[in-house]
Amino acid sequence: MIHYTCDLCGCVLLEDDDVRYRVRIEVYAAYDAMEVTAEDLDEDHEEKIDALCRQISEMEEDELTDSVYKEIEFDLCPPCQKRYIKDPLFKKRPRIRFNDSEN
Ligand SMILES: [Zn+2]
Structure with missing residues (x-):
């Protein structure tokens, strides 16, 4: 028999x-609709592209893909589902402190 474990x-x-309950979270880069202005056309795009390529080449593969799209899935039991949907962003719970040095 297949069994799952509540991830909370x-x-x-x-x-x-x-x-x-299955929770699926998609975190992806959101871009506004592109609007090209005369100023945009006058910019030095080659320099921007070079800078972007340098930035990408310095990133780890996982870091690069996670910066564009990340899907997270987990299972919840009914009591945890009730608690989760009331506070999906953990605003009412103690703050999680993110520390860049833990990466
Ligand atoms: Zn649970």
């Missing part, structure tokens, strides 16, 4: 349980 509380979710 760790309880076992059995395949024949009435309900389990």
